[in-house]
Amino acid sequence: MKNFNTLLLITLMSSFCLTAQNSDTKKADKHFDRYEFVKAVDDYNKLVEKGKADSYVYGQLAESYYNIFNTVEAERWYAKALETSNDPEMVFKYSQMLKANGKYEASNNQMDKFTTMRPADNRATAYRANPDYLPKILDQGKKFNLQNADYNSEQSDFGGILNNGNLYITSGRNNSRKNYGWNDQPFLDIYTVAKNSDGSSQEATLANNKINTKYHEGLVSFSPNGKTMYFSRESYFEKDYQKDSLSSARFSQLYLFKATKLGDDWDIVESLSVNSKSYSVKNPSVSADGKTIYFASNMPGGYGNFDIYKASINTDGTLGEPVNMGQKINTEAQEMFPYISSNNTLYFSSTGHLGLGGLDVFYTKEIDGKISTVRNAGIPINSNADDFAFIIDEETNQGLVSSNRAGGKGSDDIYEFKKLEPLCDVLVIATVLDDKTREPIAGATVALFDTEGNKVVSKTTDTEGLAEFMIECEHDTELEVIMAGFDSRKVQVKGSNEEENNVQINLDPIEKLILAETIDLAPIYFDFDKSNITTQAAFELDKLVQIMNKYPEMKINAISHTDSRGLESYNINLSDRRAKTTVxxxxxxxxxxxxxxxEGKGEAEPKVDCSTGCNKAQHAENRRSEFIIVDSLQQ
Incomplete structure (x- = not known):
């Protein structure tokens, strides 16, 4: 927005080279070459403690931790090694460890380096095609089409809301009004715009003088039946203003008013009880059920300059006490222009939340008293200018937003948009139960993963076995549940548009995995031609660790198998490496x-016979590990 509206409505890396093995590293290297990574870690760390470490040792430490999926330590030592490294593979692995540890921005920075080093690498091209695996501001741009409205003037035009077929906007196009000194444009008035049958707009019509005064009028909202109008107006008209004792200048506030529809026009204008000559209230928005009004105010007790508030609308039309919408919505800066849609999504503009510049439009939802994550509406709704006064019809997906971005007709313009994709949140309620007793399990760890396999957040179940997460609707996710004494589980959560998605997760006792001669884990699969422990493999192996801790006399033989691709001798060696890495x-x-x-069996004992050919999934089934109990159990 331009100044007068602001007053009114806002009042390169060095080369890395592995040194040759020497007497200092011989012992550690021997363990590393034998895939005894735990012992290798101990020996390399001793070299670090003695001050005998160099880039080779740091790299070997990182690789050792990488192979046993200790992501924190792997990240640490890759970072140290890369202080003197320009090795693309090390950069890539460092990126993966950062991502595994939830450091997405840092991971992306390393992937940016990787793509410049190996631009033709498939991993690089895949990253460039989709660098933001979590929702980012600019990704939202795919969700809207937007165009400048044909009823804009060369003056300031903003707002816009439909009532009984007429669009009500705020405009400074009334040249008969006295100009406002800040920008030498006329004071703002409320206009109506009717649409023709072909979709074009008729000439804007000035609302009557019961609504408009010689001072500023602002945004409009309506009761569900369309017979009550709520709008902003300067307090000058009420002769309610303060005078600066030094300059004798007069300072007005913004007040909220309501008007009643009598016949075909508006009358009976009343000031609302939330007004005060000590602060401003503005930007009204009435809920679809007519029971709540949202507005912006700089009243005392807020978090910043202007905050978003709500108040109940009583049956007699009076308002209840204002309630601040809280710190998740309001910041130390400016939050204004609330709009509550028919599905109770709250849209508002802010300079305090992370955005593209100036005021940006954000959205959130209140579910059972809880505010979901505040998200940026993205481009083209937002720009590097001021973007505000967002409204939307949730049934037609059409709406309006105002902006002073470059390319408009006036200082502020109204833009019409069509939403192409959903823009909302879902409350996922995970309930964890004991499958045998059906009693809730308290203290279980429930982690939420995104579609790329990245851990987003982790929570602990309460006494009722509940853990709750807010996610974006239409996005598939995964829940991982871990509890001592129980078989851990991963559960796929299908994307939904519903306000709530209840997921029940039943856990079996860990003993259920102990069969007569084996531990019945889900298959431990390896990537093709690889032997390092993956995220999924670590999840399953942690179950084995839990069982072996509970039964200290148990001994296990881990047998690794490969698929039938490659030479038989090579597959024997590959399976042996996989078995040793598992151990x-x-x-x-x-x-x-x-x-x-x-023990490695190579391709000798396939689960699926591929002698006449196998598909990718069948080959993957053959790349597995099995766990044989070689000693009897003792409690």
Missing amino acids: QYVISKGIDEARISG
């Missing part, structure tokens, strides 16, 4: 190495 992961979790051994 090392379990040892890294505190299990005595005497209790677990590993």
